Amino acid sequence: MFNPQPAIQLIPIPGHLPCVVIDDFLLEPEAMRDYAAGNRERFTLAPANTFPGL
Numbered sequence: 001m002f003n004p005q006p007a008i009q010l011i012p013i014p015g016h017l018p019c020v021v022i023d024d025f026l027l028e029p030e031a032m033r034d035y036a037a038g039n040r041e042r043f044t045l046a047p048a049n050t051f052p053g054l
Helices: 029-038
Strands: 007-011 019-023
Touching: none
Parallel strands: none
Antiparallel strands: 007 019
């Protein structure tokens, strides 16, 4: 399911730590979506003001 060779970039942000971008993280992103949808009852709502939430 996970790509052993994702594209990883560090994008500098002046005055801050860099932003890490990971592209092609999953080999089959649809499979992860289908897994999550098929196991929806196992997820719980996150407390307020959290990211990314449900």
